[in-house]
Each structure stands twice: as C-alpha cells, then as structure tokens.
Amino acid sequence: IRASHLNRCAYCLHMHTTDARKAGESEDRLHMVAVWQEAEHFFTEREQAALALTDAVTRIGDAGVPDGVYDRAAAHFDEEELAHLLALILTINTWNRIALSTAKRAGTDER
Template sequence: MNLRTNYRVASPGAFKAMMAMEQYISGQFENKVLYELLKIRVSQINGCAFCLDMHAKDLMKLGDYADHILLLSVWREVPFFTDQERVMLELAEAVTRISEHGVPLALYDKVREHFSESELVDLILAINTINNWNRIAITTGMYPGCFN
C-alpha cells in the first residue's frame, strides 16, 4: 500500500482547520464512549480502514469495549447498546447516508428524547466531521500505520 498524498504536508492549513473542528467537537462530548462509537460506525459505513483502526483503539483505551466494536455493524441485533447509543447510531447512519432518505422527522423526534437541542447540533457536527476525515483518508490512500 502506498499513501497517495500526505495531506498534512501538502496543505498544513487544511489539517489545522480540521484539527480545530475535531478539538472543538470532541470537547462537547462528556461521554467519550458515545463519541468513539459514532466515529467507528460512520467509518464502517464509509469503509475507512485508517479511521476504523484509530477509533477502535481509542475506544479500547476507555475500557473493555471489544463486543461493542465487533458487533457495532449489527447494533440493532444485540442487547448491550443503550437507548441513547442506539438513537445516536441511527442518526449517524441517516446523516452519513443523507442522500438516500434524508433524516426522517420520526428519527429527529427520537433523537430529541435523548439529546438536547445543543447536543443534537454537536452530534450533527461530529457526524459531519468524521465523514470529512473519512473522505480525506480514503481519497489520499491512508491506511493503518501509514504515518508511523
């Protein structure tokens, strides 16, 4: 595997802007497990090996979440995700695949049962940020360990 472009070197300003957004949005999440699950699920959907590797390792640093990582792609079929995690995952999938069905009002209402209006905005920004990271990583040919 070869890295196509090291975007960090090619455009340091873009990297700095992305990191600023990442730092802002990560600071909005008291529940770091929720945040990492969001990033892993979106990265699964987009097929981003670099981000999947990074965020699975980040989640494991928070505790024993091996089952969560292994079964995240089938979260609807396993009992150990909380209601809040489930609604967040459903929103993450809908926003990531927004061109397919949009974000239905029923889902929006479900999200609002578990998250305040400002938390909803933070979720949307987090979903969009990891989608952006995924698109950078995939387009530039990033893979686990490419910067080691």
C-alpha cells in the same frame, strides 16, 4: 466508529477503535457497532438513537434524515447535545472522505 464502518474507512476505523479500547470500551461492544440494530441489548436507548442518526446522516443521499430518526435523537439529546452530535457525525464523515481520498491505510501514517 459507525460512520467509518459505513464509509469503509479502515484508517479511521482502526484509529478510533484503538482509542476506544484504550478508553476502556469492551471488545463485545466494538464488534457489535457494525450490527447495532440486531444487537440492541449492547447499547442504551440513547446510544441507539445516536447510531441511528449516524446511519441516516452518513447515508443522507439515500433518503435524507427521516423525521422519526431525528425525533428519536431529539428525545434523548437536548438541543445543544444534538448540535454537538450532528457536528461530530459531520466531522467524522469529512475525515473519512479525506482519508479515503488520500489513500490512507489502516495502521499507517503515510500515503
């Protein structure tokens, strides 16, 4: 959800927030993802580390992934979990680019 916010991918954002609601995620937390740094009390330290890594990887062209961001994530995720987290971040960024490149629109399955 955070990567889709940053990439402005309405199609993926709609899909994943719908799935999150069905899985029981609260509206409050879904609304706060976009401003997670200002709403830290909505998220655990582990979730904040994942969100920070998502921000850095998604915006990698700005400054790479700062050591502090990576170290924070590594403190909350073991090596295998961190590899999976990075794979998920990279995957959603790829899907965002596919959706944006093919003019997918929120709530539609057609071009």
